[in-house]
Amino acid sequence: MTSPMIQVKDFRKVYGDYVAVDGISFDVKQGEIFGLLGPNGAGKTSTLECLEGLRAPSGGSLRVVGLDPASEARKFRNLIGVQLQASGLPESITPDEAMKFFCAYHDVAPRFDLLERMGLKEKRSAQFYELSTGQQRRLSLALAVAHNPKVIFLDEPTAGLDVATRVELHDMMRELQAAGATIILATHDMAEAEEMSDRVAILLQGKLVSIGTPMEITATGAGLTKISVRTQESSLSVQGVAFPAVSQHHFKDDYNIYFSSDIGPTVSAIIAHLAAKNDPLIDLRVERPSLEDRFLEITNSGVRQ
């Protein structure tokens, strides 16, 4: 069995009296795409910054590719790639210069092919401040992977990108994964996390509240199934109408939305109600809870697991 690429054990980070991360532990295996999720202030950024070697932990231990990010920086730098949320490049640098510059510090040949792949062929001589937000982000990603790092940290990689670029970026992530790279994906986009991540960890108020595959995490929720119903008349919206096993109900965009712990009796009762009220059914959807639903459930309730 191979040792984990990232080991986080009882990790704490405090700033003065403020505890940003309070004793979390998890491992990330080689070749995994690991989603790090959490609302603002959950401790995601502190965790990432310590894993990237930008800050020293206040307690516990961190190992990335077998090295301590805080004390073995020189060896560590060539083994990780980081796409920062704020792109963090000098405003007058061109993509070509940036590629030569960073590759020279990593002692590898510049990967101009990555600039073309990221749709920056026409912008190779443009200054950084002349690039759009999406182009800056793509440049940052190209620079993060140019030296073939073993672990790649992506912080909101697709924020502000158009659909085509987003797809291209996801394809690239899969290729990097197939080549053996381990990817830490910090994102607020739950659909992206669910689609791309092999496992996710959810942080809340500095604690790790849930970890597992997206399927495992959604399965550990309250087990509620979302039933969305749209009818021609509004017989479902009448006060006092209730159905078995439904714990939550709200109305949105012409749909009555129910959260049911037992879909059989609930759907049967809804159909029977509509037949009795002679209210034609236009649309009925039954959906398992998404990662986003589970994330909201966790963050809203502040549940500790």
Add this chain to the structure above:
Amino acid sequence: MNAFLHHFSFEFRTGIRNKQLLLMNYLFPLGFYLMMGFIMAEINPLFREDIIPAMIVFGVLAATLLGIPDPLVNARENGVFRSYKINGVPSISILVIPALTTILHMVIVAVIITITAPMLFDAPLPVNWLNFIVIFLALAFACAGLSVLIGVVSPSSRMTVLWSQLVFVPSMLLGGLMLPYSMLPEIAGKFAQLLPATQAMNAFNGLAMGKDAAFAPWGSVLALALSGLLAFGLAVFLFSWDSRNSSRRGSAWLALLVLLPYALGIFLFR
């Protein structure tokens, strides 16, 4: 070495490509030189004797004090240092390479001034070229170090301008560029010796231009060199990767040690 060359090449080009740096490295020093040459030399013919050293000192002050600190602070605030740290760019490169490229821009400006001043304004050339070059390098080293140090300890862009002006404005008034050091009241003269510009003008006069120095000229060169060395050492020591500049190894007040060689010079070199 490859990394150093790419970094140096990028920073050098930035000094021309960036409009603010182009202004401070070339347009402001050369524009001021031409203005002073055409106007001041007509009003005060004695100014011709000082035009080469005075305008070179001015060029160095503008390029370093007004050109180096602000980009450093902006880069730190925008997370560029974080990006550099992640990619293995050492702090010494972040501090030394912009200083070296600025010195190279200053060499170009100094050459332009030295070649054109005799033709345009009938200015005398240095009588000792080797000393002239040594003093220029000592001044450039001292001012670049001081400017890097200001960029390192400044908490924000606004404070950077304040600290830079705190050196730049007195240097213009008391540094011997506009009026000779000998015309200053004694107390103002002592204060002026804390400024690199005063030391450089004194050394240029005594060692390169064939004039009399107001105080020990080699003492001035030594003070400039030591102050530059101290400034770069303090800058490396006080450097912070943190974009908020909230964590560093010592108090920002340590930066005042950079004035120590000049302060000692007041007592040692008379």
